[in-house]
Amino acid sequence: MTPQDALTVLNFLDQAPSHHALVLRQDDTLIRYAQPGSPGADRIRRDAEILLALSPHGLPGPELLELDLSGRRTRHAFSLQMLPHPGAMQGREGEGEALWHQVGAYLHQLHDLPILATGFVIPSPDPLRLLEDLNENMIITDSDTEWLSSWITSLQQEAGEPRMATLHGSLRPANLLLSPDRQRLLGVQDWTCAHAGDTARDVVHLPLNAYGAISEGYGGPPAPMLLAFITRLLLDLRDAAQGHPGLAAATTRLLALFQFKPSGSTGEHGQQAIGMKGV
Secondary structure (H helix, E strand, C coil), X not given: CCHHXXXXXXXXXXXXXXXXXXXXXXXXXXXXXXCCXXXXXXXHHHHHXXXXXHHHHCCCCCEEEEEECCCCCCCCEEEEEECCCCCCEECCCCCCHHHHHXXXXXXXXXXXXXCCCCXXXXXXXXXXXXXXXXXXXXXXXXXXXHHHHXXXXXXXXXXXXXXXXXXXXXXXXXXXXXXXXXXXXXXXXXXXXXXXXXXXXXXXXXXXXXXXXXXXXXXXXXXXXXXXXXXXXXXXXXXHHCCCCCHHHHHHHHHHHHHCCCXXXXXXXXXXXXXXXXX
């Protein structure tokens, strides 16, 4: 699809929702579009800015061909992108270990770059403060708060100081672009939520059972990633306790945590690997 073809298609599309950017794909061409001046258009701008900033650093992924947020050429704000392969597949939760290893290596390369998402920093919540909130709202007991605090403190000591970098911000399996045989990571798409923050937060929406392979590819211990996962779980629980959506996500995370088996570790060694020894 040429840029002119994309403009023709956009003129026939219905008006996009005000708060979301919609996506249209044909082969290796991808269009993001939203109402001009809307939050969705702001997300398209953010995505385009990061793609342009990443381009000189050789990180594989979509190539930005055109960006027009004005709404003068069509009734939509839009970006036009070329994907790395016309047959690129979206990732799934059940991808193999070798693929997750590549994801870890990709994230390591991303996080080693100078911070690109300037002016948009999201601090990490304090997991111990979240525990106190849950205790004050009578979601967890005093005794549970005590042992959970001990476990989290142990994880924090193992994880060390958080490191700030540019984050994808919403990295889910569907944002991974894979080769048609699903063996190679071709890049990452949808940078609409990119921001600066603690590097470990970039894995919180990826499968917990992939953390071992991701950390090996990343070249670091799994403790920071597990700490970020648990912090997100506590945040979901607090949101649910305050009447906001979050219970379904928290339940999914709890089930994943119960089933989590560190790679190559069982029993006491497995507990030690995830920071639970002595709890």
